[in-house]
Amino acid sequence: MELVEITPIESVVPVYLEVLTDEEQAERDEQQAAMLAEQEEREAEAAAKEELKQAALARLGLSEEEIKAIFN
Amino acid sequence: MSVGRLSTGAGLSAGALVVPVSPASVSVGSGSATVSGNGQISFSGASSVSINNCFSSTYDNYRIIINPTAAVGTDATLSFRYRASGSDISTTTYTGQRIVYFGTTIVASTNVTGNTLHSLSLISTSRANQYYANIEVHGPFLPRKKNFRVDINTVGEAGTFYSETHGGWNDTTTSVDGFSIFTSGTSITGIIRVYGYANGA
Numbered sequence: 001m002e003l004v005e006i007t008p009i010e011s012v013v014p015v016y017l018e019v020l021t022d023e024e025q026a027e028r029d030e031q032q033a034a035m036l037a038e039q040e041e042r043e044a045e046a047a048a049k050e051e052l053k054q055a056a057l058a059r060l061g062l063s064e065e066e067i068k069a070i071f072n
Numbered sequence: 073m074s075v076g077r078l079s080t081g082a083g084l085s086a087g088a089l090v091v092p093v094s095p096a097s098v099s100v101g102s103g104s105a106t107v108s109g110n111g112q113i114s115f116s117g118a119s120s121v122s123i124n125n126c127f128s129s130t131y132d133n134y135r136i137i138i139n140p141t142a143a144v145g146t147d148a149t150l151s152f153r154y155r156a157s158g159s160d161i162s163t164t165t166y167t168g169q170r171i172v173y174f175g176t177t178i179v180a181s182t183n184v185t186g187n188t189l190h191s192l193s194l195i196s197t198s199r200a201n202q203y204y205a206n207i208e209v210h211g212p213f214l215p216r217k218k219n220f221r222v223d224i225n226t227v228g229e230a231g232t233f234y235s236e237t238h239g240g241w242n243d244t245t246t247s248v249d250g251f252s253i254f255t256s257g258t259s260i261t262g263i264i265r266v267y268g269y270a271n272g273a
Contacts, residue, residue, distance in 0.1 A: 003099060011106040016099040018120070028101075031162075031188070032256040038149070038191075049177055 090135070093266045095250065096125035099158075103259055113264040117144070120254035121264065124158055127212040127249050131268030136207040138192070138253065138264050143200035145258030147229060150192035152207070154218060154242055155250035161242065162188050168220075168240030174232050192253065193224045193236045195260065202227040213249065218242040 001024055003016040020028065094111035103117030115121045127134060138150075153160045166187040172179045195203045203226045210219035224236040242248075253264070 006100075006104060008104065008106045010108070011098075012109050013095060013107045014097040015105045015107070016097065017104075018099050018101050018122070020101075032254075045179060049179065053177070 089270050090267045091131070091270060093126050093131070093134070093268045095123045095266070098123055101254065103261075111266065113266075114262075115264070116261045117259045118261070119259050120252055122155060122158075122160070122250065122252040123264065123266065124155065124250045126251075126266045127209075127247075129213055130271075132211055132214060132271055133269040134209045134212065135267045135269070136205075136209065136251070136264065137267075138203075138205040138207070138262065140195060140200045140203050140260050140262035142261040143195050143197045143203075143255065143257055143259070145197065145255070147194060147196050148255045148257030150195050150203075150205070150253055150255055150260070151189040152192050152220075152222075153189050153252045153254075154212065154244065154248040155252055156244075156246070156248045158250075160252050161244055161248065164188055165243040166190055166240060167243070168238055170236060170238040172234060172236045174228075174234045190220055190222070190240055190242075191238060192222060193226055193238075194228070194234065195255065195257070196227060196229045197257070198229055199227040199231075200260065200262075209251075212251075213247045215247065216245055218244060218248065 001021065002019040004019055005014060006017045007015045092111040094107060095113070098105045098107055098113055099122045100115060100118040101120035103115060105113060105115040105118065105121060107113050113121070113123065153162060155161065164186040166189055167183070167185045168187060168190055169183045170181045170191065172193070192205050203224070205222055205224045207220070207222045212218050219241050221239045222237070224238070226234045226236070228234060
């Protein structure tokens with residue numbers, strides 16, 4: 001990785017732009033794809049739980065507000 | 073019991089408990105950044121922002137506040153890594169446990185070990201300015217494992233409010249002097265502030 005100085009005139013400390021080699025860029029892209037996959041997995045898990053909850057409420061014939069009123 | 077006051081940077085005074093910290097330098101993966109005299113780091117169009125030499129022996133513990141104002145690309149995760157001597161620590165030394173809650177749903181992750189980063193949750197492209205992360209880092213410059221805690225508020229594209237709390241640590245026992253945040257999307261724009269907690273206060 002090469003650092004190219006791009007410090008704006010108003011900055012009180014140096015600022016650098018990281019210029020990656022093709023190999024480093026590929027590695028970073030791979031890491032970012034893995035991060036995104038993890039996030040999607042988490043969201044799918046959350047959506048599945050929400051769906052289960054809604055299905056259970058529907059079977060009881062009660063709205064979420066009605067369930068809260070009963071238990072709170 | 074004495075009550076400390078929050079320093080405002082330019083008006084630093086003896087006895088301040090929380091003190092703004094300026095890094096020695098900043099590097100970005102794309103875009104640009106500026107560091108103002110009070111230590112505020114403003115970045116624009118950055119795929120990553122690396123803060124160098126903000127941790128030192130002056131303070132044991134730090135608070136980092138991240139306020140994005142815009143994000144470009146697909147909805148993305150933000151992540152955090154420590155840095156030492158200008159390089160990210162990207163080894164499998166990060167451990168974390170998180171709880172995400174939205175509406176009446178709560179999702180707790182298992183205790184994940186061997187990660188290469190700490191997650192900073194999701195940032196939505198259309199609601200990036202509603203994202204807020206408040207990070208506590210304990211002992212980054214001390215010769216021991218690094219404790220990490222973050223509280224995040226973020227809003228999904230559909231307007232769903234998410235709140236997340238995430239605790240963890242990094243196994244590195246040597247000093248780290250900085251950190252990076254980076255997005256899995258294209259870029260983010262916003263502000264980072266770093267504060268040190270005065271020792272012995």
